[in-house]
Structure formats: C-alpha cells, structure tokens
Amino acid sequence: MVGPIYIIAIALGTAFSLGFFKKANSNFSFAFMLFAMAFMTFISGQWLYAFLTQQQETIQIFTAGFKPPFSISLQMGLHESVFLSLINIIGLLAAIYLYDQLKEKGVQMMMIFVLLFMGLNVVIMTRDIFNLFVFLEIASIATAGLIILDKSINATSAGFKYIIATGIISGILLIGIIAIYYFAGSLFINDIIKLNLIYVKGGAVAVFLVLIAIILELKPFPANGWALDVYEAAHPGIGAVISAASASAGIFVLAKILPIVGDSGYYIIGLIGIITFLGSNLLGLKQDRANRLLGYSSIGQIGLLLTIIGLTPYLGDKTLFIAFGVLISHALAKAGLFWLAGIVNSEYIKGWAAIRRKPLLLVLMGTFIFALVGFPPFPSFFAKWELIMQLANNDKIIWLALILIGSFIEGIYLFRWFGYAIKEKNEDLPEFPIKLNKVIPVSIVAAGLYLIGYYTGLAIPEAAIINYIPLIFIVIIFALDFLPAYVKNSISILGLAYYSYTIIPAYFENDMLRFIFVVIFLIGGILTFIAGYAYKGKRRGFYPVALIMYVGLVQIIQAENLLQFFFGWELMTAGSYFLIIRGKKSMAHALSYMLFSMGGAYLILAGFALAQQGQMSLSLDVLNSISNNAFIIISLLMIGFLTKTATLGLHIWLPGAHGEAESDVSPMVSAILLKAGVFGLIILLISTIKNIETVSIVYILGWLGAITALIGNLGAAFQEDAKRLLAYSSIGQLGYIVFGLAMMTHLGWLTAFTYTINHFMYKAILFLTIGAVVLRVGTHNMYEMGGLIKKMPFAFIAVLIGIIALSGVPPLSGFTGKWLLYNAVILKGWYFQGAIAFFAGIIAFLYLFKLISSIFLGQLKDNHRNVKEISIWFIIPIYILIIGLMIFAAKPELILQPMGDIVAQYFPDGGLNWDGGLATTPIGNWHGTHIMIIVGVMFMLLLTWLVVLSRKAQKVKQFNIVYSGERPFTPETTHISYNIFAGYNKALGFLVMPWITNFWNFMSDIIHDTAGFVRRIYSGNGQTYLAHIIIYIVVVYFVFFN
C-alpha cells in the first residue's frame, strides 16, 4: 500500500511543480493537479478499504527517523481514513467542478487548491500539536486565497475579514500550545493526554485556549460573522470546500484534542454546539440570499455536530455512528447545494426557481434538502434517530427538545427555499448554462448520499429489516420518467397491484385492522392511479413521488418496530409533500403542510424515544408498557398523529394543500393519506389502552374531535372553491373519526372505523369527480359553474351518491356511521360532545347542497355550453368506488362484523350485536339491508306514480322559468351561488374566524422578528467580528472556568 506520507509529497510536489507551467498550458496543468488530487484520494481510499475489509491496524508514521515525542508523527487509523477519504473525494470533485475557474485564473489558484487539501490531510493525520497549528495555518491561508478567486471587492474584503479573524484565532491557539508545552514538556498529543493538564493550575487555561481556538475555527454562533461573509462572497465552489471539507477536518481536530481537555470539555462543547445550532438556524430564517443561507445552514450543522460530540458521555459507543451520519449528510449535501448554487448562479433564493428548467438539478436539490433535514433513506435520518433514542435513554430531555427545535427551524428555511425552486415564477429569470463538469460532481455526491444511507441503515438492526425493494422499484420508475404518462401509469398500477397481491391476503387472514388500512392505501392507490390515464404528456416526476407516498404508507402498516414505523412515516411525508406541491398555487400550502408534518414527526420521534426509554427494545410493543412520563409521551405521540389528521389547531395546512392539489392528487392526499394519522392514533390508543393517563387525554381528544368536526364543516359551508370545500369537509370528517376513537368504547371505535372506510370512499368519489369537473371547466370556483348536470350526468350521479352518503342520509352508508355514533355517544355519556358532533353533521348539508347545486344545478354558464362529460378514466374509479359504497351500505355487517371482533379484543363490553342484517346495541336497532329495500321499493313506486301522471311533461330550455314573464339577464346573475349562506355567516361566522391561522402567523412573525433583530449583530464590520471573537473567548472562559 502507498504510505500516507505520499499524500504530502504528491501534493507539495504538484504545487511546487505547477510553477513551471505557463498559462498557455492551463489544460495540462489542470490535469496535473487533478491527477494529484486523484492520487491523494486513491491513497486515502485504499487505506479506508483496508481498514474496513482487511482488519488493518492503525499505524503510526514517524518522520525524520525518530520516534515521538522527539519527532513529528502521523497516525493512520480507521477514523483518519474515513475523514481523509471524505475530504479528498470532495476535493477531487470540487476540482472537477472548478475546472473553468481554475483554468482561467491560472496555476496559482491550482497550487492554492492542492495545498489546502494537503493542509487538511495533515491536520487530520498529525499527532503533534504544533504541527497541527502549522498545517491549520496552511489550510487557513489557502482558504483565504481561494476566497478571492474572482477578485471582487466583496470577496477581497471577506477574505480580509477571514484572514484577520483566523489570524487572531491561531494566535490564541499558539499561546495555548506554547503554554501546553511549558506545562507538559512535550508536543506529542498522546503524551499530553496522559498528563491531565486540566488539573494543573494554568494548565487548564492553556488547554482552554487550545480548545476555544479549535472551536472558533468551527465558527460558533455568534462569533462567526466573518465566516458568513466568506460563504456569501466566495465562489460557491469554494464555499462547498469550506463547508464540507474544512469543517469536517475541524470536527476531526476537535475530536483529536478532546482527550486533552478530558471529560469537562464535553459540557462546554455541547453547550456551544446547541447555541450555535439554534442560533444559526434561527437567523437563517430571515435570510434570502442563497449562499449566505447555506452558510447559516452549514454553521448550524456544525453546531449539531458539536452538540453530538458534547453529548458523547450520554451517547456512548453510538457517538461515532451518529456523528458520522450527520457529518456525511452535511458534507455531501452541503457540497452539493453549494455546487448547485454555482450552477444556478442566483443571488436570491427566489431566483432558484430557474433550477426547475433542468429537472435533474431539481431532483438533486431535493435530495440534498431532504438529506439535510434528515429524511429517510439518508444517513442523517438514522443518525438522528439514534441520537434521539440515546438522549431519551439517558434522560436528556431538554437536549432532545432543543435538537428537535433546531432541526425544525432548519427545515423551515430549507423547505421554503425548495418551495421557491419548485413553484416560484421563473419566466423572467435568466437562463443558466449547464456544464458537464459541474453536474457530475453534484450527481456523484447525491448518489453517495443514497448509497451511504442504505449502508447506514443496515447498521441498525431495527432498520435492517426494512424492505428496500419497493424503493428500488421507485428508482426504476424514476429512471423511466422520460416515458409517456400512460406507460408509467400502467407500470405503477401493476406495481401496486403486485404489491397488494403479495401482502393483502396475509393481512386478511391474520389482522383485519391492518387489512382495512392496507386496502385503503393500496386499492385506493390503484383506483386513483386509474384516473391518471386522463393526463396527457409525461407528467414528469409524478409517479415516483406518488409511489414514495404509497410505499411509506405500507411501511407504516408493516412496521414491526418504532424505527420502521418512523421510516415509513417520513417517507410518506416526503412523497405527499411532493404530490401536494405539484398543484399550481401550492407553494405556500406545501410548505405549511411540510412544517406541520415535520413538527408532528418530531413530536412522534420524541414520543417514541421517551416510550422506549429503559425498555431495551424498539418493538412497537414498548408502547404497551409506558410507565414514566406516560402523560407526556402519549400527548406527544397524539399531537404528532393529529397533525396528519388535521385536528383543530393543527389543521390550517389542509384546505390549501388539498384544495390546490391536482385533480387526482386531492383524493390521494385526502381520502387515503389522512388515514395514516388515523392508523397512528389507533396503534397508539390500542397500546396505551390500559394506561391510566390515557383517560384524561382521550377526554380532551373527544372534545377536540367534536369541535374539529363542527369547525371543519362550518368552514366548508363558507367556501366558494369546490376543492377547498371538500378539504374543509375532510377536516370535519376526520374530526368524527378522532371523536369516535376518543370514546374508547366498542361502539366508538366501530364508529371510527365506519367513518374511516366511508370517508375513504365518498371523499375519493367526490374529489375525483370534482377534480375531473375542474379539469373540464378550468376553475375551482363554484359560482363560475352551474347547470353542468346536463353536460355531465355521470359526474352528477357520482356527486349525488357521494353527498347522500357523506351527509348520513339513510339508506346509504353514511347513515351507518351516524347511527353508530349516536348510540356510542349516548352509551358513553358524552352528550354535549355528541350534540356538537350532530350539529356539525347537519351543517354538512349546507356545504353539500352548495357543492352539488352550484356546480350541477341552476343555470349553465355560456362558456360551458360545449364542455364534455368528465373523462372516462375518472368515471371508472369513481363508479368502482360507488359500487363499494353501495355494498357497504346494503351489507354493512360484511365489514362491521369482523371489525367488531377485532374491536372486541380491546373493548369486550357493550358491543354491536348482529342478527343477520339486524344490528342492535343496548339501546338501538337498525337493519341496513331492509331499510335499503324498503326505501328503494317505495321510491320506485312513487316514481312510477309520478311518471304515470306526468308522462306528457314537456322539456323546456334554459331560462324558461317563472320570472314575472321576463327573461333573466345572464346565467351569472340568475344562478344564486356566491355566498349563499351569508345570513348564516352573519349568525355563526364568528366561529370560523381565522383565529388559529392568526395564532400560527403570530408565532411565525415573532420568530422571524427575533431572527431579524438578532442578526443585526452581523454588522458586516470586520472589527466587530474581531470583537465578537475576543468577547466570546472571554465570556466562555469566565462562564466555564471561574
């Protein structure tokens, strides 16, 4: 094997030889430099490979032929090789990326570039503290050189700030080192560690100086203004190197000198880390310039790493895994984002909308954003999971909370940015050229993230059982994205059908509860995909993301342990986010969906972590035996799940997200996706059924559910947008489900299940139909439609059946739910909550009538005289669902009886008894089949009666109405639809004032204003930054050492 010393030799040799080349030979000199970088990468990679596969032992490299402490020694071990490989790969890719710049600027820049990486390599390997200082200086100076790549005034002044700040920091480091030499009599780190200088008077100060200098190199908040300016001013290719490679080396150095500090260092580092993580991300919120935003994010991530290092005593042997997961995600993703910034070349994040002209780049950006935030299957997901679990196991609840808060804040700005990229207007933005040498490095790091993520997952036993085959299927679909939509549609349907075929029968045999949900998810998925045939063209990106959501949903069902559940949950969130943001005006709504989902997911994560505390297991069963903090745990998990069911207070994302989504996406995210929250809630309640704390929580939950039903329905009544109306209706319907579950009785749960199944069917019918109508008429506004019954009778019938079912009018299946609910409420004794729920149920008539009459009845508008019936591809799934609905209405016992058996496992008493088709409860009775027959026969008889009597009725044209003998003016003025419940609004509208939206907006304003105020410390004045550094040192010193 090639010795590590050759890394130095090659790099220096290359740098010195580059001086021979003339500018004319720039291609040759670049190739020369690239070769050196490649060779360095090769050496480190070779060692990494040896350490990973051949039980290679850590080696020491002595220089000058003497042993340490007399000479400088280098060390090559597993950790060194990992960091070296990471840094050198980034260096190699960065060099490729910077091809044009390096070539144009000449050999000096190439020298500086190689020397930067040489410095970083030695910094990692060296075991001599003064040598560390020298090569840190090399790295700093080389960085200062790279910053001025474009020689602009901003770059130069940022370079000056950088060099003077690092000058001060290395001065501090130097004082520390010389003092350590005085106290220890050695510069060899291994010797110094043995001496425990921290206990020597003065020695502690020396160690402190070294520690604080290394920390300052890592840019802790708030003493990091100089670094932010650098990130903003430097070429993004350089920013990538600083953020990914230099910061990684810095972290390694910190870990290297930490044993000198001893255990007392952990606390300082953890505290500094968490302040940096929170502070930096908070200020990132107000940032609208891309490079600087990336700077904030970089510093935030380093803060997280510092926190993790600081928490080592609690994380134990998991520290390395966690730190590695976070670091590798940060390094690769941040490098990728910086490089993308160089390609897109837009100062402000709104300008990133241009990126979606190149779908591949958009996908890469998405990869990086999701990797940074910690979504599966990226390494950061598993790292964060382990981190949170370990913190909970050690009872570090505050740390846990702070880390989640920081991650959440980071998610806000990253997803806002990503939203701009996907949805902001980009017509006026300038074109940007695409060069292969710039795209390849970005693609490689993205691929690396997926690959490393996969292997990281294998390292956790609970995650190793995750089935990755569906994800591979998605990758294939993604690769086939160039095909026309109908081909991908067919493949997707076949995929889901095969998936259903492999898993549904087993659930039918063994687990009726999961069977129902898996049918809703997969069969519902197939049905909604059928509607996809109505779309022409390629529908780029639609199928992969839809499948991600479905796979996530199924993973949730299949989950055997908490990690798997959370994996599926996050996957589902990611997929649905992309589905939602596809809508034309969905940017803000998708962000709000993402934020609520992310917040909810973090609460679930925290809940899981606390639940498994002390149980030595991650199985879902741990929820059964929560003992400590039960109230908090159950509440956390519950609120987490309630974000997905859009319960009152957490519902504000839903109307926009569902309302603005595409026509076949709305049913996916409404009829299907919302059930994930219901499933989570069911799992939680089943597990904690015996827990004493559940009683008080479900009581509150019951009220919440009932009020949600009321507010959701009332909100729906005042909508003018058909899809938003349905979205509000979903809020209300989910309120019923939550209410039913909260009753924690046999009948209550049956109610919830009935509503779950019903809502799936009729909301899918309604959303599909309305969506199809919208596709035909081109507007969501109901008052712009009217009289469409004549044009789309099939759509009308579908909506008619949908609303009869939804409203709970017998004999359709909605009544089943209402009847069960009434019985359950009375038996449970929740009279007032029940009354509210019924009030809500009646309000449903308002919006349902408005929906059907405004669209289908009344006067046909002039511009709709030529619209056609809705697409056959919508009619097929709609009518399949209608058949299902009818069967459920006519034979409710088919499903309710087995459901009753399941529910009886948990609530044995007070059930529903079946005598053939007759259902009885202790207080009521009802025969669904017979009532349907009676009503049907009667209806037919009366219809015949009317037909016989009025057989000569003459069909008249539009406008032939009783109108004082006049002719109405236009359809618009004759069709009463806009704001028809104005009077009702006057009486009860105060209930649906946007209190909750205002509350969340207020919260958002407070956070943003705080960020806006605090970030003024970054005045842009280099001297202020110096003052920050000195003050920081003094303050940290006096806080921790006196």
Added chain:
Amino acid sequence: MENLNLEIITLITGVILVLIGIWGLLTQKNLIKIVIGFTLFDTGIHIIMVSIGYVKNRTAPIIDQSVNINDVGNSVVDPVPQALVLTAIVIGLGVTALMLTYVLKMYQKRKSLEINNYNDLKW
C-alpha cells in the same frame, strides 16, 4: 526585586504587547493600523514563546566555544521554543504579507482605508 527575572520581564512584555495588539485590532479604524495591531499581537506571542523556553543563566542552544560539548544538557536553553518561534515568525510574516496585500487590493478598488467602508456583506 528578586523574582523579577529576565524571563518574567520578557513574558510580561509579551503579554502587554498582545493586549496592545488586541486593543489596536478592536479600536483602530484604519486598515493599515489594524494590520499593525495584528503584528503587535503576533510579536507579543513570539516574545512569550521565547521567554517560556528560557532557562536561567544559560546560553543559546548552539554548540560552540561557549558550550561544553559534554555538558550540553546543563548549559543551553530549551531549543524547542526557539525552533517553534522560528516557524511562528515565518507564518506571521506570511499572514501579514497577505493582510497587506488584501488591504492594498481593497484600497485600489475603493480608495478607502476605513474599515467601516467595507460593510457590504452583513446579516
């Protein structure tokens, strides 16, 4: 003044230089003066380094006529800080040269040496 030895005096001088240097860095508005502040800071550190390596009543670590070749260990001062300070001085020189170059470039672009005039990047 028994304990006011040579090394203590130089050490205190070094510390004072460091403090003066920081004072200059934090208060002077002129870029050149800030660089001078940095050099003072740096020089102070070098003096500290040398004083730490001093051993009472001994000579430079060069074996010549003044040093008994068989008793080097008891006749010279510590060579290590001297070696380190050599390196540190060179590094300081490089950094100072860079600072001055940047200042020169900034001055060429904006014709100002006031640090307050270079606040374009902020927040």
Added chain:
Amino acid sequence: MVKNSLIFIVLIGFAVLLADLFVGFNGNTDLNILANHYAVSGPEEVGSANLVTAVVVTYRGLDTLGEVTILFLAAAIVSFLLKVEAGASRNRKLRSTSEILDTASRILVPVIFLFGIYVFINGHLSPGGGFQGGAIIASGLVLMLLAQPAKEVGHKLITLVESISGISFVLIGVAGVLFAAGFLDNKLLPLGTFGTIFSAGVIPVIYIFVGLKVGAELSGIITNLHENQNEA
C-alpha cells in the same frame, strides 16, 4: 464611548485570562526531558552544532516543510491578487531616489546576497539558517528596489528558483522514506565530522534549498507589492 469601555472590559478579561495562564510561571531552571534529549543526543543523532537547526530541520522537519509551504502560499496568493493584467496601463508614479542610495546599493546588494547565502549554508553550525538567509537575500532586494524603483525583477526566475528548490526539498524528504528511516530523515547523507561545513547529513542541503526558496518567495512578495505601488 460605550463601545470603548466595553472593549476595555474585554481586554481586562483577556488580561485576567493570560494572568491565570502564567500565574505559576517562574522561569525554568532545567531542561525538560524532550529538550534535554535534543541537547544531549542531538549532536550525536543529527550532527548539527546549532541545536535549533537540528530541531527545525530534522526533528520537526515537517513543520519546516509546512512553513515553507505557507510562504509559498502567501507568495502565490500575493502574486495572484496583485498580478498586473496584461494590457493594463502602467502609469505608476515612482518614488524619486537619491544618488547616495543608488550608489551604495550597487555595492551593498551583492554583499548582502552573499551574506544571505553564507547564513543559510552555515545554518547547522552558527546562528541563522535557511529562513534567516532567505530573509537577508530578500532585504537586499528591497534595497535594490528602493534604489532603482524602475527595475523589473524577473518573475520567471523567481518562480523557477522557488519551484526547483521546493521540489528538491520534497524529494529529499521522500528519499528519506525510500532510503532511510523516514520522511526527511537526516541520515540520508553521512553525518560527517561534527562542526564542519560538510556535516549534519542533509541539513545543509535542505537549508540551501530553504534559503533559496524563502529568498525567492519573499522576493516575489516584495516585487509584487512594489509593482502595485501607486498604481492608478
């Protein structure tokens, strides 16, 4: 005013920190183990009469390589930043020089150069070494440029010297790995007779290259700064 008093308080804090650091310092009375080893075994192991040189070039040779690299980096950055773009108008105002300075410099500069070379060749024997010698050479250049501001110094020559001496340094280091006990091992060449010019292994060779390199680098920096003076 508030700002200044804040800075003052911070300075006091920093002074307290340094006071805490050195409060126990009372001078050394003896060498520590490491220094003692250098002092006692150094002459024998390395063969250099100047112990500092032994430490700088051999024991801590990697540091020295780093040092050289830093100067190299600084020179590269300075030359990159101050590179006069081809075609840019060169209407710089030159400082007027005096006859005395001019004449003196003609005599002094070669002497200074020679002295510089002497210093780095004798680096292992007497005070001084590659850095000091290089700096002396560069100071000669300063004098020359002060006396003859219009003089063009050949960048190519500087670069060539810089590169060749740098590569040689690295090659010597690598040769140590290949033919002796480690990177930059001194025993690549025989130690020779203690106290003579041709002694102390590769130290004189390295110091020659270091001297040339430092001289070239500092000259490069000075030349670049000089050429940018009063640039319009």
Added chain:
Amino acid sequence: MNIDFNKLFFTFLGLMIVLNWGLLMSALMRKIGARVAKRYGIPWFQPWVDLVKNYAIRSQITHGVMFYLGPVFRLSGGVGLFLFMPMVFGSDLWTNFSFKGDLILILYFQFFGMLGMALGAGEGGQPHSFIGISRGLSQFTTIEVPMTLAVIAIAVQYQTLSISDIVAAQQGGIMNWTVFTNPFATAAAMLSVLGAFGHSPFNLVKAPNEIPIGPPTEYHGTYLGVLRTNAAILHVVEAVLFMNLFFGGATTWIELIVKSFLIYFWSVFVGMVFPRFRIEQSVAWFLKIPLILGIIAIILL
C-alpha cells in the same frame, strides 16, 4: 324479508288515513287563521279539490331529470318517515316498519326528502328556489341543536332509542309522559318544532310575498300535487313523532288525531302572533333559549 301482505295492506291504509287527516288538518288551520284575521276562509274540503286539480292538469313542463326526481324524493321522504314511525301504540298492524330502525333513522330520514327536493328545485334554475333552500338548510341546522339535546336526554332517560319502547315507557297515566318527567327536554323540543313546521316567524323558506313560495316555485301540476300530498303526510307524521316522544303516544287513531292536531296547532298559534324573522335572527334564536333548555335537560340527567 318475508313479505307480509296483510301488514302491507294495513300500512297502506294507515298512509291513507294520515294523508286525509293531514289534508283536513291543513284546511282547519287555514280556516282558523282566516277567522283570526276576520276572513271567512276556505271550505274544509278545499285541499282535496286542490289536490285533484293539480293531479289533473295536463300541460306540464320539466327542467330535467333531477327536477323530475325532486318531488319523488320529497314524497319518499314523507312516506318513508311514515313507514318507519309507529303510529298507534300496542297495535302490531299500525306500527308499520318501525322495527327496522330507531329514532336515529327517523331523524336522519327527514333529510332524505329535504335534500332531494332541494336538488330538484335546484335544477329548475329559479333564483328564488336557491334562496329558499339556502334559508331552509341554514335554519334547519340550528333547529336541530335543541332537538338533538332533547332526543339525547330522553334516550338516556329511557335507555333506548326505539320509539315504540319510548312510548311504552310513557304508558300508565298522564304523569308518565315525558312532558312531565322531563319538562326541559320537552320545552326545547317544542320550541324547535316551531321551526320544523315552518310557520311564522320561521316561515322564511317559503316566505310568501317575499320569494314567491321558495323552493317549489317552479313546480306545478302533478309535481305540486305530489308535494302537497307529501306536506299533508309529513305534518301528521312529524306531529306524531313529537307525540310519541313527549306526549305518551297514542293507543287509538282518535287519540293520535287529537294529539297531532294540538301539536300542530301549537306552531300555527305561534305563527299567528309573531312576524317573520330574518335568517340570521332565526338561526341565532334557536341557539338561545331552546339551546339553554336543551342543555339544562342534559345537565339534569
């Protein structure tokens, strides 16, 4: 389901009785109203005359299928309510199909006709229909709030949702009637019945003179006949519902006729005295005193 033709016959007979009693009752109410206004009023057989005339009109128009189905829905709603309502307590033959469902079925089946009618009228495209429907739906939501509370109260009181069982529990003396055992629930329900019957001040659905006659504006001839038929049935059946829930039910047809008349008359009586509300007043009114009464009824359980 075995078809019992004897039962079907009696059910049909009961329907006829209810229809005719409903027609007569409406004539009586109009007569009373006229007399209060110092007018002579209509002859008692006028509803039959109107009905026959409507069914016999030959010139008819239609606006479309839903327009056509609206009255069918409406009448199905009325007849369905009748079918699921036990009429005469203690008689197997006059309880119709009430054993197929309970009070909840009745409550929700009311909507069947309303909704169908609303849709049918909607297709007519008549603006006044829409106004009437929106008012009707709005008003109905809050009418149901005190009603729901009252129904919950008595369901809890009697521990059953079966109407027959509720009637059975009230047998054995006038003091067993809900009106005495649970006066607050009864009061709440009797205030909401005002809205359900749609007389002044809650007659803003049809609102004569304001929006011609609201939802059925476009309906005429046979359609109107069907609607009239339904109105007659529905008024009786709803009165019977309240009778069953609060006033001890009826053991004979005579008792049924007397009690239903009085219950219906209660709404007519109030209508004579008060002028029409605006919609927001009407909506809010039910959320005041009737709601408080309903809440008291629940609290007192």
